[in-house]
Amino acid sequence: MKFSETKPTKTLHLVSLGCTKNLVDSEIMLGKLKEYEITNDSSIADVIIVNTCGFIDSAKEESINTILNLHDERKEESVLVMAGCLTQRYQEELQKELPEIDIFTGVGDYDKIDKLVEEKRSAFTNEVFLLNETNDRVITGSSYHAYIKLSEGCNQVCSFCAIPSFKGKLHSRTLESLIKEVKNLVKNGYKDFSFVSQDSSSYLRDLRIKDGLERLVEEVEKIEGIESARILYLYPSTTTLNLIEKIKNSNVFENYFDMPLQHISSNVLKIMKRGKGVEKLKELMNAMREVPNSFVRTTFIVGHPGESQEDFEELCQFVKEYKFDRANVFSYSDEDGTSAYEMLDKVPQEIIDERAEILGNIISQTTNESLEKEISKESYVYVDGESDEHEYLLSSRKTIWAPEIDGEIYINDNQLLDENQTAQQIKFGQKYKVKITELVGDKLLATVIE
Structure with missing residues (x-):
């Protein structure tokens, strides 16, 4: 008598660090490795992938610690993969310093991960990976919500940000490709969407289209089955009053405005190379707040080189008065490859920490006020x-x-x-x-x- 043999199931453990844009890339890798069964237990996994973040020091540290801890716990014959932004940014150094890693890959080879794992080889394609509707994604964490990545790279020159140095210039997906992906997801039961990129309000500007997001809103509204959507990561110099009005009048897009301001002092914004003048910036923020039932989110950086005590106090006063629904504060950290790294007028670390705590407390208060307004509604x-x-x-x-x-x-x-x-x-x-x-x-x- 012959017994049928079932092929042992290969298992995969994936950790996605950093932003939601990274999560989309991780979902692409899961789609390319569908023959693997996903496991939460890294010690039994045949393949372990860490999609790293290389944005700021704390994120880099988390990426390194995560992958070393996974190496300590993994079984002997498993394959350990280090992918994403950190490996792209420091590919030569990491390959020298981390012999524990079996495969290194950056931000251009997410759709080739199955071949890299099979051949157990590293790869760094010097082209940006741009998602399209033919890429198979495995949506994680939700049965009804999906992130949609608009573009890759960034054309901005912010003094503190190294992203363009390893992600390159802005590369937008075509609107046709994007709409096809959304339609496919709607067919599979998804009805809530968050549109993301490094600079969402510059979408299609690399293709010489200045109103890319307005066109996106129009096309998404035509898709039956979508109940809600929102846009994350607007940039001040490419966000317009027309876009705000378009979102306000949409029957699909929520009145959700997420614009990382980073600061409000004209002195610091100039040092940061943040484009818009303060008056224009406040005009945009007021227009967002005036939209009925609007929700406004932002982020700030404290302790940037050249930030005076007066600059910081101006920022604190603005946050108190504007009363953001949600906000995050980041402590400035030196990033090699950025113009701020070379600046001499550095703020001492103890003052940076003190300012982050002060602004964090103000933000906690405004967030609490925003939540209290919801009671009885x-x-x-x-x-x-x-x-x-x-x-x-x-x-x-x-x-x-x-x-x-x-x-x-x-x-x-x-x-x-x-x-x-x-x-x-x-x-x-x-x-x-x-x-x-x-x-x-x-x-x-x-x-x-x-």
Whole structure:
């Protein structure tokens, strides 16, 4: 008697570090390695991939620590892959200093990862990898939401940022390719989308089209089945009042405005090479805030070379007055290959740390005020699943919020009465209308009303 032999399943453990743009690239690699079963246990995985971040010191440190810890725990015959931004930026140094790694690859070979793993070889293609609708992605973390990457690279020359040095100039996807990808995802049940890139408001400018995002909004609105969308990472000098108006009038795009300002002092913005004058910047910010039910998010850098105490105080005052819904503060760190790295007027580290703490406290207060305004309001939310807090609390987020970064709303019941007063189980990945009842810590509590 012959027994049929089943081929052993190969397993894959993937860690995606850094931004959501990295996550899209990680999903491309998962799509190319579909024959592997994904495992959360790195010690049994046949292939381990870390998609690294090389943006700032803390991100670089996290990438190195992550891959060394995975090496310590992995089984002997496994293949360890270091991919992404950090390897692209420091490819020669890392290959010399990390003999533990089996395969090194940068930002141009995500769609070739299956061949690199099979052949156990490193590769650094000196061309930017640009996603298209034929690339097979495995969407992670959600059954209804997907990130869509608009472009790769960046044409800006910000003093503190090294991204253009290893990601290159702006390369936009065609609008046709992008719309095809969204349509394919809608067919597979996805209905909420976040559009991302290094500089989203410059989308299509490399193809001599200045209103790329406005065109995107128009085309996405034509796709049946999309319930909501938002755009992340607008850049001040390429964002227009027309774009804000376009988003305001859209029946698909949320009134979500995410523009990393980095500073508000004209002195520091000039040093940072951030383009827009302060008055123009404030005009844009006020236009965003005037949109009904708008949600405004930003990021700031403190301690940039040349930032005086007066500059910092001006920034603090602006944040207090504007009252952003969400904001992040980063401490300046020297990045080789940037113009700020060569500047002599450095701010001492203890002052940078002190300023980051002060501004962080102000941001915590404005975020809390934004959350308190939600109490007693009715809102639409997506229900993601059980919360980490308690099995009887469901985790959800407002449809206007971006996943994971803008907050979480706990729903304290898992059933809803329909029009016949029959109890219906609340389904994960679906949209519901809720009433916000209270704020506990940094979490809103709500009950489902329809």
